[in-house]
Amino acid sequence: SFIYFPLSLDSSLPRFHYQQPSSICSLPCKPGERKKLVKGIPCCWHCERCDGYQYQLDEFHCKRCHFNERPNENHTSCTPIPIIKLEWSSPWAVVPVFIAIVGIIATLFVVITFVRYNDTPIVKASGRELSYVLLTGIFLCYATTFLMIAEPDLSTCSLRRIFLGLGMSISYAALLTKTNRIYRIFEQGKKSVSAPRFISPASQLVITFSLISLQLLVGVCIWFIVDPSHSVIDYEDQRTTNPHFARGILKCDISDLSLICLLGYSMLLMVTCTVYAIKTRGVPETFNEAKPIGFTMYTTCIVWLAFIPIFFGTSQSAEKMYIQTTTLTISVSLSASVSLGMLYMPKVYIILFHPEQNVPKRKRSLKAVVTAATMSNKFSQKGGFRPNGEAKSELCENLETQATKTSRLTNSSVSSNSFCSI
Incomplete structure (x- = not known):
């Protein structure tokens, strides 16, 4: 046999502050959180936060924001994503x-x-x-x-x-x-x-x-x-x-x-x-x-x-x-x-x-210029075997001879001095 004793709260005691205990299984979820029900106990749930780019659609669901939006701070709605460019x-x-x-x-x-x-x-x-x-x-x-x-x-x-x-x-x-x-x-x-x-x-x-x-x-x-x-x-x-x-x-x-x-x-x-x-x-x-x-x-x-x-x-x-x-x-x-x-x-x-x-140089015909380039290639290898610029002197002598011949043929003033002064 059991003996039952009634339980009562004495509210006449002024020095104590009391709060009547809640008789529910789970507390309400915060903004931005959805309820995940406990299986078999419909009055009990777990609160899950809508994370990432999701926001709280209703009491039980989260939904992802549109591609050009992001959730606000408490994930209760979506706001446009800021647009940036090079300023x-x-x-x-x-x-x-x-x-x-x-x-x-x-x-x-x-x-x-x-x-x-x-x-x-x-x-x-x-x-x-x-x-x-x-x-x-x-x-x-x-x-x-x-x-x-x-x-x-x-x-x-x-x-x-x-x-x-x-x-x-x-x-x-x-x-x-x-x-x-x-x-x-x-x-x-x-x-x-x-x-x-x-x-x-x-x-x-x-x-x-x-x-x-x-x-x-x-x-x-x-x-x-x-x-x-x-x-x-x-x-x-x-x-x-x-x-x-x-x-x-x-x-x-x-x-x-x-x-x-x-x-x-x-x-x-x-x-x-x-x-x-x-x-x-x-x-x-x-x-x-x-x-x-x-x-x-x-x-x-x-x-x-x-x-x-x-x-x-x-x-x-x-x-x-x-x-x-x-x-x-x-x-x-x-x-x-x-x-x-x-x-x-x-x-x-x-x-x-x-x-x-900034003054005009003595004119040279194109033939003289091209001939100078040919002789430059011809004597460039010889210069390494001749001391004191002997190859260069030979090149200048040949240029002068060629320039004289070219000037007679073209009636133009041809000079190799600018090349020989390098």
Whole structure:
């Protein structure tokens, strides 16, 4: 038998504070938590938090937010994911913009100087037609920086496709045409004294614009037809584990592979120009710009060899957009700066500060120049076995003899003094 004693609470005791015990199995869940019922006990449950990108849909369910949304702090609803882009005030943009502005000012200064002294000997000797084409390409390389940092939209993305590779194509097409012309002239000199074909200024322009047209027609026009340009918001690139740090990136629809394909033709021109620069490295520097072009191309190759691992090595970085854009714009600007500094600044320095050197040299026929190149190759190996410049003296004597014969045939003033003074 059991004896029952009634249980009662004495609420008359003022010094004790009491709370009537709850008679339920589980406490209510907090906001952002769903109820997971205990099997067989419908009045009991466990509270589970809606984690990740989920929010509390109702008392018993969590649901994943839309791809462009993230849950709020207590996971009770979804909010739009913030959109980011490269801002003009960002440190990642300030440095490339500064380099581009300085480069544009320097390019315009060179153009103004060349136009003002257009008929002086040093400007004529540099090949005015291709010089202006090359300066146009250098200017576009600097201007590309502003397109890469501007807010992506339909027009900006379209201009990026056109001008990102165009500036480099114009620059390297002009340099390739120059080095190819030099190579053909001095290769022809090994066989005969007749001039090679297509070395006139008009022919050089036709060759240059033919190379540029390939970039425009194949690389740009066909791409526009197959895949029209537009801007996109990439929500996957920075979809972090913690939704609080998730960001959407506003960018143009140009993948890394498409970007390399866009620059691939320019790099092909660059490599080909470097090959010709190596082949013409032994040409006497008084005859042409082979050595400055060679130094330009070697330095440019180093710049782009450094660009490739940096660009692709940061593909998994959270700062990918900033690093890749900055690296690309600085590489393009540095390539333009190398060409501008090595090919034009020495000429501008002579034009402005040493006008006494900006004088016409004694004219030489093309046959004499080609003959000089032939003899230079002939006697270059002998110089190592003859002391005190004996080989050079023999070369100069032969040049003088050949120059005299050529001047009698062509009624032109021919001189080998400039070559023998090297």
